Amino acid sequence: MSTEQTVPDEIMTAMAKAVEQGRAGDTRAAREALEQLWESVGDHGDALHRCSIAHYAADLQETVTDELMWDERALAAVTDLTDERARKYHDSLQVRAFLPSLHLNLADAHRRAGNATEAQHHLAAATETVHLLPDDEYGQMIRAGIAKNHAALGENAPTQPPPHRQ
Structure with a gap:
């Protein structure tokens, strides 16, 4: 910010x-x-x-x-x-740009707590909204966190749409 x-x-x-x-x-x-x-x-x-x-x-x-x-x-x-x-x-x-990070944080915490189903739910939500972020340092950090959590859950990260352009 x-x-x-x-x-x-x-x-x-x-x-x-x-x-x-x-x-x-x-x-x-x-x-x-x-x-x-x-x-x-x-x-x-x-x-x-x-x-x-x-x-x-x-x-x-x-x-x-x-x-x-x-x-x-x-x-x-x-x-x-x-x-x-x-x-x-x-x-x-923009409020919608808050969603990838908020869902990523929940996915990561649920994963570490052993709640794989909840982790997958929030990781899917983060993945679905990450295109709202620009391709800057912050957006790259969130994308890397999503990929890391997919890997930690034994999943392949889905192909991402291009970053949102303003």
Whole structure:
């Protein structure tokens, strides 16, 4: 996500700070900061906030069970998110482009938890939507994650349609 914002957003700024804290190695403090943000937003608060907080909180969990809970929250929140709301934060965001990553994260966590059927379901959803991503570094990372999970499940990765061009 670009750092350019259309509208300043204190929750997104605090979330980005927590994510950087986690990337710097202080995962416990980052996890606690994101959990506090989640509590302040609430289960029915702003969908962009819920989706983003849950998406990043999942990466900081100590157990795959907790990771799955947060990944499921992120996917549930995205169903309430509109392009109009996302573009108030940054004018380049499209909600449908969130789906490949959200489904990939669920597929990977379910695979690691031993839930092959659920993993395959979410991997199929990620594969079906990955064409929405451009052929940039981020899109390539998601495509590589999809291929890795197909291989880990003993599947051949389906041939991908060309990346989405804007």
